[in-house]
Amino acid sequence: xxxxxxxxxxxxxxxxxxxxxxxxxxxxxxxxxxxxxxxxxxxxxxxxxxxxxxxxxxxxxxxxxxxxxxxxxxxxxxxxxxxxxxxxxxxxxxxxxxxxxxxxxxxxxxxxxxxxxxxxxxxxxxxxxxxxxxxxxxxxxxxxxxxxxxxxxxxxxxxxxxxxxxxxxxxxxxxxxxxxxxxxxxxxxxxxxxxxxxxxxxxxxxxxxxxxxxxxxxxxxxxxxxxxxxxxxxxx
Numbered sequence: 001x002x003x004x005x006x007x008x009x010x011x012x013x014x015x016x017x018x019x020x021x022x023x024x025x026x027x028x029x030x031x032x033x034x035x036x037x038x039x040x041x042x043x044x045x046x047x048x049x050x051x052x053x054x055x056x057x058x059x060x061x062x063x064x065x066x067x068x069x070x071x072x073x074x075x076x077x078x079x080x081x082x083x084x085x086x087x088x089x090x091x092x093x094x095x096x097x098x099x100x101x102x103x104x105x106x107x108x109x110x111x112x113x114x115x116x117x118x119x120x121x122x123x124x125x126x127x128x129x130x131x132x133x134x135x136x137x138x139x140x141x142x143x144x145x146x147x148x149x150x151x152x153x154x155x156x157x158x159x160x161x162x163x164x165x166x167x168x169x170x171x172x173x174x175x176x177x178x179x180x181x182x183x184x185x186x187x188x189x190x191x192x193x194x195x196x197x198x199x200x201x202x203x204x205x206x207x208x209x210x211x212x213x214x215x216x217x218x219x220x221x222x223x224x225x226x227x228x229x230x231x232x233x234x235x236x
Contacts, residue, residue, distance in 0.1 A: 093158050096127035096191060098202050103189055105169075107210040113174070114234060115214065117167040117189070117207070119226070121159035128158050129165045129191065132225045134199055136188030137216045145169065148236050151224035156194075165226045166233035171216045178217035185212055 100123035106116045121127055131152075135145040148170070157165050169187075172178065190204035227233040 091125045093126040093128050096129040098205050103207045113172045115169050120164045126160050128156050129226045130194050131192040133167050134190040137218050138182045138184045145221045145223045148222045148224045157226045157228050166230050167226050168224045168233040170222045173220040180218040
């Protein structure tokens with residue numbers, strides 16, 4: 001009887017131990033989602049950060065898992081860095097052409113004796129617009145309008161599709177003292193290439209002036225380099 005009682009007692013103790021182990025395992029499984037739950041206000045960046053933070057914790061279960069987890073995290077980081085450098089999807093810029101740009105001449109109230117040239121990229125690719133507009137101020141003009149050298153920007157202006165470049169034209173001197181004064185209804189415009197003196201191989205375009213008539217002094221007229229903003233184009 002003593003032997004039988006001992007056996008029954010041993011079996012009872014074993015059963016209690018198994019019940020305790022099963023309860024602990026369920027408790028662990030219940031609490032794990034709480035640690036990795038993302039709140040509704042979390043951003044995509046926060047989700048990525050939580051996933052990265054969870055990986056080392058899971059990897060602690062074994063040395064082999066830890067090695068695999070670290071390698072995966074390093075690979076993901078390198079991929080994101082490479083994507084950030086070239087992932088904007090921006091196409092390689094081409095040279096602007098008169099056929100890919102829409103030109104206009106606009107009146108300005110200030111400064112005095114100025115008009116503003118605009119060139120909007122109507123193409124599907126970014127394009128570079130070089131130097132300054134080559135302007136023929138009247139039908140009888142033999143030379144381009146003089147460029148305003150000090151207006152040259154630090155870098156060539158690159159226009160994304162839909163973006164606009166600007167150039168200012170000083171039309172006359174303050175006292176309007178000139179031997180070559182003309183009134184014109186349009187101004188001829190061609191594009192320069194990347195090197196000094198280069199002109200586009202395309203034909204130029206005639207851009208109508210505001211109001212159909214513009215007073216210009218060919219010997220005093222000066223044009224700025226292309227700028228990416230109005231204020232720089234009219235600063236001279």
